[in-house]
Amino acid sequence: MKPHFLNHQAQTTPHPLAMEISHAEGSYIYDINNKPYLDFVAGVSACPLGHRHPKVVEAIKKQVDKYLHVMVYGEYIQKPAVELTTLLAKHLPSSLQSTYLTNSGTEAIEGALKLAKRTTGRSEIIAANKAYHGNTMGAMSVMGFEERKQAFRPLLPDVKFIDFNNEDHLNNITNKTACVILETIQGGAGFIEPKNGYLEKVRKQCDLVGALLILDEIQPGFGRTGKLFGFQHYNCIPDILVTGKGLGGGMPIGAFTASLELMTLLQDNPKLGHITTFGGHPVIAASALATLKEITETNLMPEVIEKEQLFRTLLVHPLITEIRGIGLMLAIITPSDEVTNNLILKCQDAGLILFWLLFEAKAVRISPPLTISNEEIEKGCTIILEILDQLHTSKNQSK
Structure with missing residues (x-):
């Protein structure tokens, strides 16, 4: 589908992520190879109950x-x-x-x-x-x-x-x-x-x-x-x-x-x-x-604040200079747009969806479904920290 996507469906940027979607359920999106991606973006905050809520x-x-x-x-x-x-x-x-x-x-x-x-x-x-x-x-x-x-x-x-x-x-x-x-x-x-x-x-x-x-x-x-x-x-x-x-x-x-x-x-x-x-x-x-x-x-809204605290507790790293926002509207701030870009792209390869913000080039969007579980938060944060460790090691080696 990719050639048709690029040639016949008008695009918003020169370099769309172009992941071809098969289906989505709960906190996960699946590509046509049935690879699962944990969704920390929720359609840019548009899917508060996750995907295909019953x-x-x-x-x-x-x-x-x-x-x-x-x-x-x-x-x-x-x-x-x-x-x-x-x-x-x-x-x-x-x-x-x-x-x-x-x-x-x-x-x-x-x-x-x-x-x-x-x-x-x-x-x-x-x-x-x-x-x-x-x-x-x-x-x-x-x-x-x-x-x-x-x-x-x-x-x-x-x-x-x-x-x-x-x-x-x-x-x-x-x-x-x-x-x-x-x-x-x-x-x-x-x-x-x-x-x-x-x-x-x-x-x-x-x-x-x-x-x-x-x-x-x-x-x-x-x-x-x-x-x-x-x-x-x-x-x-x-x-x-x-x-x-x-x-x-x-x-x-x-x-x-x-x-x-x-x-x-x-x-x-x-x-x-x-x-x-x-x-x-x-x-x-x-x-x-x-x-x-x-x-x-339901108890979704009170749980949002608890989930925010879990994110803030887990996401501690030398390449995270700040976490902005409130609830499940969070932005990781990294030292540079290069770190941010690498983190987002490498996390997608590792099965975690993150995204950019419009004007702040150092920000990484975290806006998952409100229904995301603590276990899913821990899983996604582990991927983020692993990728940041790789980027940190690579940065130190290049000095």
Whole structure:
């Protein structure tokens, strides 16, 4: 399949990993030679219950036997979508009760930005340097990494950038600002957490000037940090919450959530303020509903913090300079991008899937399924340490 993959399926980089997949189950992905790979990435945080979780598969199959797509979003009452948005509301603050379902996280970002402009009548958007919110034109406009944007300019006008965790920059949020959009935990930058009550201070400044706060929980959401949403760690409730990835349980989904009062602004003046054909697709909503129930009705979230501590206890090595993040949203930081690249590629050869982060070249992503067992964590960490030992020995010999 590889020649067809490279010639006929458009690629995102010149050098894709190009592992040909046979099947996946639990914490493992298998190639066409039936070689198992322990998955420490979970589809870049998109498979919180691992691969083919029985309850997710059952929900999908049941819905397939009833109906697939029947109408564009928002016209017909379709039980999976209604039950999903109702359950989300149950687990969110009272100011976040109305959810618009989309096809992806980046589409949800687009909807959130539009809603902020529609609500405030303002155009200025404040985003963070080293932020990543998706790759469509609006989401790219609020990406704080010029190297990835330059070829596609002009983008949205009136976007300004501040440094995450820099309180001196908060005065840039003024009565001209429609919204501030931040990742609750910066992902592509290297899993950077807010410090010293930073998000609370952003919230306060937004309230002072009448700007909306959008928090992007596409990566940290749905149990990955040990709480259902990352913002629950930081005493900060957004005006608009954006989610995706893990909500779908392995199926494509995004969502943005706000108060009913705000969300009704997309219904009129103009009508169809935001529209999608396949958002809220019944099969995907059924998968998401089963995923959300499993995360909220089991001990998965409290176990996440215990598993984080196991990772931190095991992953001690001279070539690990730092472990960033929280819960099962962790990043190993190595001394160089060369060490990081070698570690990721050699671990794949050894049967362990790791991955890069977008902007921090020295970071190694560890974001396994929440369902991963302690034994699987120990197995994967043993592989990481063995590879690091090889790299350390080779580095010392070359001196």
